[in-house]
Amino acid sequence: MRRLTWFNTVSLTIGFAFLYIPMLILIIFSFNESKLVTVWAGFSTKWYGELIRNEAFLDAAWVTLRVAVLSSTVATVLGTMAAYVMVRGGRFFGRTLFSGMIYAPLVMPEVITGLSLLLLFIAIGLDRGIITIVLAHTTFSMCYVSVVVSSRLVSFDRSVEEAALDLGCTPFQAFRLVTLPIILPAVASGWLLAFTLSLDDLVIASFTAGPSATTLPIKIFSSVRLGVSPEINALSTIMIAIVAVGVIVASLMSKNAIARQAREEKAAAQT
Amino acid sequence: MNPRKALLILVPYLWLLALFLVPFLIVLKISLSDVALSIPPYTPTLDLSAGWAGFRDFLSELDFENYVFLSEDSLYWKSYLSSLKIALISTFLTLLVGYPVAYGMANAPDEWRPTLMMLVILPFWTSFLIRVYAWMGILSNEGFLNQFLLWTGLISEPLTILNTNTAVYIGIVYTYLPFMILPIYATLEKLDASLLEAAEDLGCTRAGAFWLVTLPLSRPGMIAGCFLVFIPALGEFVIPSLLGGSDTLMIGKVLWEEFFSNRDWPVASAVAVVLLAILIVPIILFQRQQQRQQEAEQ
Amino acid sequence: MSDPAPTSRPDVFAPWNDPNQRPLIQFQNVTKRFGDFTAIDDLTVDIYAREFFALLGPSGCGKTTLMRMLAGFETPTEGYILLDGQDIGPVPPNKRAVNMMFQSYALFPHLTVAENIAFGLKRDNLPKDQIAARVDEMLRLVQLQKFAARKPHQISGGQRQRVALARSLAKAPKLLLLDEPLGALDKKLRTDTQFELMEIQEKTGTTFVIVTHDQEEAMTVASRVAVMDHGKMIQVDTPDRIYETPKSVYVADFIGDVNLVEGVATSHQKDGKVQIHWAEGKEPIIGTPMQPIADGTRCTFAIRPEKVHISKEHPEGKTNIMQGKIIDIAYLGNLSTYHVQIPTGEIFKAQSANTRRIERRKFTWEDNVWLWWSETAGVVLTE
Numbered sequence: 001m002r003r004l005t006w007f008n009t010v011s012l013t014i015g016f017a018f019l020y021i022p023m024l025i026l027i028i029f030s031f032n033e034s035k036l037v038t039v040w041a042g043f044s045t046k047w048y049g050e051l052i053r054n055e056a057f058l059d060a061a062w063v064t065l066r067v068a069v070l071s072s073t074v075a076t077v078l079g080t081m082a083a084y085v086m087v088r089g090g091r092f093f094g095r096t097l098f099s100g101m102i103y104a105p106l107v108m109p110e111v112i113t114g115l116s117l118l119l120l121f122i123a124i125g126l127d128r129g130i131i132t133i134v135l136a137h138t139t140f141s142m143c144y145v146s147v148v149v150s151s152r153l154v155s156f157d158r159s160v161e162e163a164a165l166d167l168g169c170t171p172f173q174a175f176r177l178v179t180l181p182i183i184l185p186a187v188a189s190g191w192l193l194a195f196t197l198s199l200d201d202l203v204i205a206s207f208t209a210g211p212s213a214t215t216l217p218i219k220i221f222s223s224v225r226l227g228v229s230p231e232i233n234a235l236s237t238i239m240i241a242i243v244a245v246g247v248i249v250a251s252l253m254s255k256n257a258i259a260r261q262a263r264e265e266k267a268a269a270q271t
Numbered sequence: 272m273n274p275r276k277a278l279l280i281l282v283p284y285l286w287l288l289a290l291f292l293v294p295f296l297i298v299l300k301i302s303l304s305d306v307a308l309s310i311p312p313y314t315p316t317l318d319l320s321a322g323w324a325g326f327r328d329f330l331s332e333l334d335f336e337n338y339v340f341l342s343e344d345s346l347y348w349k350s351y352l353s354s355l356k357i358a359l360i361s362t363f364l365t366l367l368v369g370y371p372v373a374y375g376m377a378n379a380p381d382e383w384r385p386t387l388m389m390l391v392i393l394p395f396w397t398s399f400l401i402r403v404y405a406w407m408g409i410l411s412n413e414g415f416l417n418q419f420l421l422w423t424g425l426i427s428e429p430l431t432i433l434n435t436n437t438a439v440y441i442g443i444v445y446t447y448l449p450f451m452i453l454p455i456y457a458t459l460e461k462l463d464a465s466l467l468e469a470a471e472d473l474g475c476t477r478a479g480a481f482w483l484v485t486l487p488l489s490r491p492g493m494i495a496g497c498f499l500v501f502i503p504a505l506g507e508f509v510i511p512s513l514l515g516g517s518d519t520l521m522i523g524k525v526l527w528e529e530f531f532s533n534r535d536w537p538v539a540s541a542v543a544v545v546l547l548a549i550l551i552v553p554i555i556l557f558q559r560q561q562q563r564q565q566e567a568e569q
Numbered sequence: 570m571s572d573p574a575p576t577s578r579p580d581v582f583a584p585w586n587d588p589n590q591r592p593l594i595q596f597q598n599v600t601k602r603f604g605d606f607t608a609i610d611d612l613t614v615d616i617y618a619r620e621f622f623a624l625l626g627p628s629g630c631g632k633t634t635l636m637r638m639l640a641g642f643e644t645p646t647e648g649y650i651l652l653d654g655q656d657i658g659p660v661p662p663n664k665r666a667v668n669m670m671f672q673s674y675a676l677f678p679h680l681t682v683a684e685n686i687a688f689g690l691k692r693d694n695l696p697k698d699q700i701a702a703r704v705d706e707m708l709r710l711v712q713l714q715k716f717a718a719r720k721p722h723q724i725s726g727g728q729r730q731r732v733a734l735a736r737s738l739a740k741a742p743k744l745l746l747l748d749e750p751l752g753a754l755d756k757k758l759r760t761d762t763q764f765e766l767m768e769i770q771e772k773t774g775t776t777f778v779i780v781t782h783d784q785e786e787a788m789t790v791a792s793r794v795a796v797m798d799h800g801k802m803i804q805v806d807t808p809d810r811i812y813e814t815p816k817s818v819y820v821a822d823f824i825g826d827v828n829l830v831e832g833v834a835t836s837h838q839k840d841g842k843v844q845i846h847w848a849e850g851k852e853p854i855i856g857t858p859m860q861p862i863a864d865g866t867r868c869t870f871a872i873r874p875e876k877v878h879i880s881k882e883h884p885e886g887k888t889n890i891m892q893g894k895i896i897d898i899a900y901l902g903n904l905s906t907y908h909v910q911i912p913t914g915e916i917f918k919a920q921s922a923n924t925r926r927i928e929r930r931k932f933t934w935e936d937n938v939w940l941w942w943s944e945t946a947g948v949v950l951t952e
Contacts, residue, residue: 011371022405082283101287109506111523112543116294139290163675165662167689181679228408236401251389264723
């Protein structure tokens with residue numbers, strides 16, 4: 001009895017309009033001729049040109065990208081290990097503390113995480129720069145990876161791993177040959193999540209970045225504080241476009257994969 | 272235990288100990304210290320070379336001065352209260368906006384759903400900062416909202432929205448909306464449609480069936496969504512600092528300013544400790560609720 | 570044990586009756602506890618090579634735990650499990666000459682049918698051509714040559730079941746464990762596959778231990794059936810003996826349909842028969858106990874419905890005769906089960922084959938009928 005009533009249609013329309021109109025306005029006005037972002041003065045791509053010539057933005061973008069690649073990769077390894085330990089590790093000393101430490105960063109306000117890491121880096125005398133941002137980002141994003149991966153681990157049939165052991169695998173071989181290939185999609189989306197979180201992060205990076213390393217969000221924040229600027233609109237448009245293409249491609253791919261699987265299963269059932 | 276398994280446990284364990292637990296203990300310690308003008312700007316520092324005596328000296332110099340200061344200066348407890356108020360109101364508003372959208376999605380034809388789902392998730396992957404920034408151009412005095420309202424003739428003078436609490440509410444509802452929609456949609460989608468048919472068969476009107484069946488059964492999703500909005504909203508920094516005004520008091524912003532502008536690390540640390548103490552209640556409630564939910568599903 | 574003399578005909582497979590045979594698997598006083606819960610309770614049993622041994626019981630009776638201990642996924646809390654005379658307690662699952670076919674099949678979803686079958690062989694670092702030859706042989710055994718390159722989700726449930734079987738047989742284990750192997754198949758396919766399993770077991774000469782909750786399946790495939798309850802083996806016997814001469818009320822009731830009558834025994838006749846007094850003012854039931862029982866023992870008389878005859882006329886010269894009225898008929902196609910109520914209120918079930926078309930059937934509801942059975946048709950149980 002699922003029927004789309006007029007009420008449903010209206011609320012969906014309003015809801016999605018609310019979600020997308022602000023971004024649409026942002027995108028439209030990135031092509032505005034005028035410096036005044038709220039008054040349309042004709043089509044122009046000049047702000048994109050300005051952006052490309054802006055060394056400070058390019059440097060920050062490059063730093064951000066390196067930090068994101070590094071931290072998400074390390075976080076994926078650590079997060080997958082942590083998930084495996086939590087789901088399959090059985091009992092060990094300090095398990096409760098461990099699960100608490102995996103869960104806590106997910107709900108910890110960023111200001112606290114940032115502040116505490118900065119104080120740590122100062123206490124141990126580590127110079128702030130790319131390394132410290134990578135350490136900070138790895139720490140909180142490994143927890144997100146662990147959540148994504150462990151939900152996959154929980155849902156898959158344990159006996160598949162037992163079958164591998166039964167057929168002569170050592171536990172490590174069973175992980176490498178059976179578990180890992182099966183959870184790989186979850187590991188990949190964990191990496192992607194960690195990557196995006198790192199790209200996005202302003203607060204923690206502000207605390208842990210030194211004067212030598214400025215990330216893109218820090219740069220955007222400091223210029224946005226002074227008001228709306230068409231250059232930032234142009235930058236936002238590029239970032240939105242990249243994410244949109246990524247998400248649309250990913251969901252089309254998964255839709256096709258699901259449809260193919262369903263088709264093949266149906267065909268198999270008829271033989 | 273074999274060495275491989277030990278390694279598997281130890282690596283992430285030590286990482287989290289060193290980069291999560293230890294930093295937090297440092298915050299706790301500094302919140303009990305005094306401000307100093309040197310770098311690092313707090314005393315005492317723990318001098319391990321002095322051994323036990325050093326440790327005792329260190330302990331004896333710790334005090335709750337910073338916490339006393341927090342309780343005496345009305346700025347702090349006002350901003351805690353105001354953070355709570357803003358987080359509560361905006362959570363409620365997000366629920367009001369999010370529920371009908373989730374409900375609409377759950378009633379949409381099967382072939383639309385993956386697309387609608389994607390449309391909800393897409394903003395989540397988009398930069399938070401950019402999404403907040405987008406509203407600056409809309410809410411300002413000469414912004415699009417005012418232009419639109421003036422054009423329709425509803426108002427004759429531009430409204431001041433940017434740099435007020437209203438703008439903060441709008442910002443929180445906008446950025447956290449997916450966190451509200453997704454868990455509600457998840458419970459509504461699982462809802463057995465024959466339950467509603469049974470309710471109507473037994474004499475309910477459609478509205479009655481919604482009120483008596485759908486709404487109570489989607490409660491777990493609503494609760495989860497509310498926590499997912501409330502917890503991060505409480506410590507929010509970006510939204511109040513970009514959309515709020517100078518009179519918008521939110522504790523995340525206060526902490527930031529205490530640290531970066533006043534360079535008072537001990538007070539900033541004390542603010543952080545109190546914020547965490549306030550957050551612990553909803554976090555534990557949330558985890559309990561999630562556990563109950565999981566058990567109920569098994 | 571007071572079993573009747575062992576059947577010593579050489580063509581009958583019965584190693585458990587041959588004192589010279591050495592068992593392949595020995596459970597010696599095995600106990601397994603999970604916290605407070607005792608899953609296996611001081612269990613001792615021998616299983617012989619080439620046996621098809623079925624563990625039968627309700628869920629939670631410990632049969633799966635027993636099997637998982639054989640595979641190496643659980644270790645006994647107390648006692649020993651010997652395989653070929655060697656304690657396998659400390660041997661991890663990947664080092665055991667035991668393979669398992671999982672209830673969920675546990676096929677590797679990312680590998681093809683052939684790769685699934687080759688998986689265990691590759692772990693032994695066999696040369697490539699040997700692996701290929703063995704995989705081929707296995708595919709032929711389960712008739713899946715055409716599907717070698719398919720992934721598990723591209724084949725039907727029945728085919729998946731056969732891949733799982735081939736995979737677990739590929740390493741030629743001494744012992745194959747089957748955990749509810751046919752549970753996911755529909756009835757028709759299940760019956761066919763039971764015979765296929767038996768054929769494969771005979772062809773490969775592997776010892777099979779099967780866990781099942783389906784008694785018909787256990788009776789069909791097994792050389793011996795162990796009926797389990799609460800971590801103990803209530804009775805271990807061949808299917809026919811489990812059915813015909815159950816040792817306890819539990820087994821009689823668990824396997825098949827049965828009429829149970831409680832009473833007190835008085836032995837009276839020279840040939841070892843007893844009278845069972847079961848209701849005030851009723852003729853005692855005459856039964857033949859397997860071992861002598863003392864006067865005044867409380868016992869239960871158990872008789873299968875198909876051994877209770879039903880007729881319209883008073884049977885002349887028969888024993889254990891009762892009169893009653895048909896109150897219910899369960900028509901099963903080939904058979905009908907009649908529920909007959911006798912004047913004191915008890916209900917007896919009698920079964921007869923439907924050799925004639927339905928409109929020419931002799932009995933119908935409310936008919937007065939006579940029931941009778943011979944003195945050796947039922948069993949007298951004291952447990």
